[in-house]
Amino acid sequence: MTRSELIQYLSSIDVHNSSYAFDRIKNSECVSILKEEGVWKVYYTERNIPDLLFQSENEILVYDFVAGLFKDWMGL
Numbered sequence: 561m562t563r564s565e566l567i568q569y570l571s572s573i574d575v576h577n578s579s580y581a582f583d584r585i586k587n588s589e590c591v592s593i594l595k596e597e598g599v600w601k602v603y604y605t606e607r608n609i610p611d612l613l614f615q616s617e618n619e620i621l622v623y624d625f626v627a628g629l630f631k632d633w634m635g636l
Contacts, residue, residue: 561623575630585610591629593622602626 563582570580585592585603592603600622603610614625
């Protein structure tokens with residue numbers, strides 16, 4: 561899955577764009593996807609404390625992980 565496909569998918573399952581961020585860690589109950597030192601990382605921030613959920617050198621796997629994460633959270 562590409563970044564634009566992820567954005568399209570999240571929109572199709574009614575995930576508000578404030579629930580995720582790209583290229584930076586966003587504070588307050590948000591999934592953030594960014595590349596640090598050549599590795600793609602997914603963080604979930606709660607109470608302004610980021611928690612690393614997943615990492616991969618493969619960008620596509622990271623977007624697939626995030627899609628699955630929201631799918632589970634939405635009960636789909």
